[in-house]
Amino acid sequence: MERRTIGAAALSVGAVGLGCMPMSWAYSGSRQRGEESVRAVHRALDLGSTLLDTADMYGPFTNELLLGRVLKERRADAFVSTKVGLLVGDQHVVANGRPGYVKRACDASLRRLQTDVIDLYQLHRADPEVPVEETWGAMAELVQAGKVRALGLCAVGVRGGRRGGGRRGLYEGTLRQLERVQQVFPVSAVEAELSVWSPEAVRELLPWCAARGVGFLAAMPLGNGFLTGTLTPGEGFEPDDMRARHPRFTAEMMAANQPIVAGLRRVARRHGESVTPAQVALAWVLAQGRHVVPVPGAKRERWVSENAGAVGVSLTGGDLAELGALPVARGSWD
Secondary structure (H helix, E strand, O other): OOEEEEOOOOEEEEOOOEEOHHHOOOOOHHHOOHHHHHHHHHHHHHHOOOEEEOOOOOOOOHHHHHHHHHHHHHHHHOEEEEEEOEEEOOOOEEEOOOHHHHHHHHHHHHHHHOOOOEEEEEEOOOOOOOOHHHHHHHHHHHHHOOOEEEEEEEOOOOOOOOOOOOOOOOOHHHHHHHHHHHOOOOOOEEEEEOEOOEOHHHOOHHHHHHHHOOEEEEEOOOHHHHHHOOOOOOOOOOOOOHHHHOOOOOHHHHHHOHHHHHHHHHHHHHOOOOOOHHHHHHHHHHOOOOOEEEEOEOOOHHHHHHHHHHHHOOOOHHHHHHHHOOOOOOOOOO
């Protein structure tokens, strides 16, 4: 697989990564099967999708434990990215950026992942009660201690209302955080949502990263599964599936957003019978810059293989223009 680099340290990863969250958290619990997920991770590594993206809050903790089963055998094949800063409680999530907690959390992640070093340690969310410089300073000490190789920051999740870059100032808070922590220790990567139906990061975050040699990890590049074209409007979701409460996944909005999937299918057909809408959606993300690495979530070997195949889809200028002209995604607030 094509390789891309993350950060000034030029950390090398496969051009398409693997988001591991769906294996353990936030999606339909009845479809989460440990052994099947372990096979999917092995398949990703076989195909060169080396970046494995997880977090201690996924499960919580069970996602890192699952990855640890694979890393115990194949640590040299993987680039491990995990996150710190969020605690899962009963029906709520809270931020914790206290330096002492960050260091304890890192040690716990290392144990669960069965490794002695984390390649990319990301701040999931800044704690409003702790200056972000203090949290980042504790993370930098972990690099100096040899427990972490590089640091990253997750942007606050937002959705804009306009195609082609989103509203002005959508990521102002994240950019301020990035400027502050950059003064403490270099940022190697920023992770934020980026897809055909959520392109807001293109305007502000991607240029900031490109200008500073910072990698960009594109979260949810398949629109929580919608852009694959495999979801049926009105089919519904299990109560524990985050899409059951998502404003773009009501039956009405899924039907209203079908023209986006239809556009992906049109482009896919031009590239061959075997090319899928999901691969076109990922190819669009890959085309946003050499510093961009999409991290699609998957828990089955079939989807991992399909996603990895996106590196072979070379979109033309006409393809990109057509995808850029697709209708704006609608949510239940519209």
